[in-house]
Amino acid sequence: MSHALAGTAYLEGTWLADWARAEAGRLLAGALPQRWAHSHGVARQAARVAHALPERDRPVLIAAAWLHDIGYAPAVAVTGFHQLDGACHLAARRVPPRVCALVAHHSGAEAVAELVGLADRLAEFPDERGPCRDALWYCDMTTGPDGSPVTFAERMRELRARRGPGDVVVQALRRNGLERAAAVHRTEHRLLTARTAASEEAGDDRARQAG
Numbered sequence: 001m002s003h004a005l006a007g008t009a010y011l012e013g014t015w016l017a018d019w020a021r022a023e024a025g026r027l028l029a030g031a032l033p034q035r036w037a038h039s040h041g042v043a044r045q046a047a048r049v050a051h052a053l054p055e056r057d058r059p060v061l062i063a064a065a066w067l068h069d070i071g072y073a074p075a076v077a078v079t080g081f082h083q084l085d086g087a088c089h090l091a092a093r094r095v096p097p098r099v100c101a102l103v104a105h106h107s108g109a110e111a112v113a114e115l116v117g118l119a120d121r122l123a124e125f126p127d128e129r130g131p132c133r134d135a136l137w138y139c140d141m142t143t144g145p146d147g148s149p150v151t152f153a154e155r156m157r158e159l160r161a162r163r164g165p166g167d168v169v170v171q172a173l174r175r176n177g178l179e180r181a182a183a184v185h186r187t188e189h190r191l192l193t194a195r196t197a198a199s200e201e202a203g204d205d206r207a208r209q210a211g
Contacts, residue, residue: 013059016096020063027073034145035072041147042068045139049187052194057132064102064136067095071103081118083109087125101125102133107140108169108176115168131190138187141180152184 021043028036046065050058070076071086078085087104091097104125113122127133144150144158156173163170173180 016099017059017062017066020066020099024066024070027070027075031074032072035069037147038143038145039066039069039147041143041149042066042139044147045143045149046135049135049138049191051198052187052190053131053135060096060098060102061132061135061139063099064106064132065139067099068103068106068136068140079116079118079121081109081112081116081122083107084113084118084122091125097125098128101128102136105133107137108172108180111172111175112168114175115172131186134183134187135190137180137183141184152181156180 024039025036028039043062043065046062050061053061067086067090069082069086070089071082071084076085076089078088083104083106087100090100090103104122105127109122110119110127113119141152141155142149144155145162150158156177160170160173165171
């Protein structure tokens with residue numbers, strides 16, 4: 001699917017996720033291969049946890065996972081604040097507003113925006129603060145720079161070590177570290193609830209077949 005199809009403004013379902021993968025690859029694979037590897041890993045996590053969300057939210061989560069870091073791409077970067085730059089790029093291509101907003105607010109963007117003086121610009125995108133947003137944060141916060149799965153604690157240690165204490169993202173952790181942890185914990189709880197429900201349903205099916 002051509003990236004130009006985003007302009008039709010009716011992408012949905014698996015088509016949305018397919019387009020998101022192609023667009024992220026177009027922007028990141030050649031220019032920023034490690035960022036592309038990370039995006040691959042985040043998308044794999046999204047595919048793994050999507051079953052814990054309502055069916056309508058699953059392609060939205062997966063699309064946002066593929067696209068969450070496109071604001072780092074040289075072709076997209078304008079302000080240097082990657083969440084905002086990525087969201088603005090997607091909005092200009094008439095990607096569904098919900099995906100744009102999830103990209104805009106992923107992984108503690110609000111605290112960074114306040115530190116860099118872009119809070120008003122970020123506020124143009126609504127922060128839904130629900131299970132899909134939590135799941136995107138979870139996927140990003142449990143995926144290392146090379147795309148491999150890590151724990152939340154490992155990701156935080158790696159982020160601090162790689163960026164250093166003066167980096168604005170590390171500074172923002174003083175404001176949003178607990179919020180990030182809460183999003184991860186809520187998603188883990190939803191995953192546990194979904195697994196329990198699936199196990200109980202499978203047990204009921206076996207009981208009906210045995211009866």
